[in-house]
Structure formats: C-alpha cells, structure tokens
C-alpha cells in the first residue's frame with residue numbers, strides 16, 4: 001500500500017474515486033471523530049449499537065439474497081459463509097455491549113427501527129430484489145470497505161483506557177481487514193464475469209456507481225442517526 005487508502009481491489013479504487021465527496025463524508029463523519037478521540041457520548045454509541053444490530057440482521061438477509069441471486073458456485077459459497085459469520089459471530093459484539101447496559105438480545109431483535117436504518121437496509125435489499133447479483137453486491141460493498149478504512153485510520157487513535165477500544169480493535173484487526181479484501185475480490189470477480197475487464201467503459205457503469213454512491217450516502221446518514229441520541 002503506497003497511500004493511506006486500503007487495497008481492497010480494483011473496483012473499490014474506482015468506485016471510491018467516483019464518489020470522493022460522499023466517501024469522505026462517510027469515513028470522516030463526526031461520529032467517527034468521536035469514536036477516534038473517545039469523546040462520543042456513551043448514549044449515542046449504545047443507540048447506534050442497537051440500530052446497528054437491527055441493521056446487521058437485515059444485512060444478513062441481503063447476503064442471503066446473494067445466495068439466491070448467485071450465478072456461480074463460488075459466489076454462492078462466499079455469500080453463504082458471510083450469512084453464517086454475520087449471524088453466528090459478528091453480532092456478538094453488539095449482544096455483549098448491549099447486555100452490559102441491560103438490553104437483552106430479544107429487545108435488540110425487536111428494537112424500533114429508526115428511519116435511517118429502514119432507508120439503508122431496505123435500499124440494499126431492494127437492490128438485490130430489483131437487480132441482479134452485481135447490483136446487490138455493489139449496495140453491500142461500502143459497508144465493508146468503509147469500516148475497513150475507518151478501522152485502519154482509527155488504529156493510531158488508541159490510548160490506555162479508550163472507551164471504544166473493543167470496537168476499534170475489531171475493525172482494525174487482521175480478521176476484519178481480510179474480510180474487506182475478500183469482499184473486494186468478490187466484487188472484482190462479479191464485475192469481471194459480467195461486464196468484462198474495462199468496467200468504466202460499460203453502459204452499466206453509471207448505474208453501478210450510483211448504487212455504490214447511494215449506499216455510501218446511506219452509511220453517512222446512519223452515523224448521523226447515531227449522533228442524534230439524547231439530543
């Protein structure tokens with residue numbers, strides 16, 4: 001890596017460049033700044049974690065739709081593995097963090113959804129329902145790439161007793177960074193097999209960029225929703 005932009009593949013580099021303004025609004029959001037220096041109020045963090053649990057449930061449903069829409073055994077396997085790890089592993093940070101605040105898992109599962117949560121998750125699901133596998137995967141991708149980039153950036157912000165150390169270490173960690181690289185490979189492969197080696201020349205490119213950009217905007221909106229708690 002020659003810059004501070006992580007290497008999650010060719011599509012990530014192109015798409016990120018195609019929506020730099022929205023991308024910066026996402027990864028340098030005030031919520032992220034508050035996570036970095038530890039100044040984010042705990043109330044906002046918990047509000048965000050509850051909504052993020054709900055988000056992850058729908059996000060897992062969207063990856064399950066990827067199993068339905070896959071057009072190769074490799075795509076199908078990767079999507080199925082992601083559904084499994086989301087449901088059986090990745091939700092545990094949310095369950096544990098919220099349990100410490102007296103919120104049990106059934107309250108999380110049944111939490112009232114904020115409009116930003118509905119907008120983002122249903123946009124992703126509809127991308128897969130309305131479109132093909134590629135449409136779906138492009139709406140899913142900013143989630144992984146953005147948190148991967150945020151995690152990398154925030155690694156240097158840790159200090160002894162940092163309130164959000166656990167969160168930062170998960171997203172900065174090798175395991176999660178590998179997930180981003182894997183998602184990058186899946187997106188690159190999905191594009192190569194459907195639109196070829198020169199995707200920006202494809203008539204589909206603008207629509208593809210639009211999906212990625214919209215999901216990026218919905219990510220920034222999701223942080224803003226998190227900040228609203230207690231105000």
Ligand SMILES: Cc1ncc(C[n+]2csc(CCO)c2C)c(N)n1
Nearest residue numbers: 052055082090143144145147179222
């Ligand atoms: C709103 C929101 N966006 C992204 C993530 C990060 N994330 C959740 S699951 C996962 C793995 C991707 O396969 C990633 C990167 C989040 N937690 N919440």
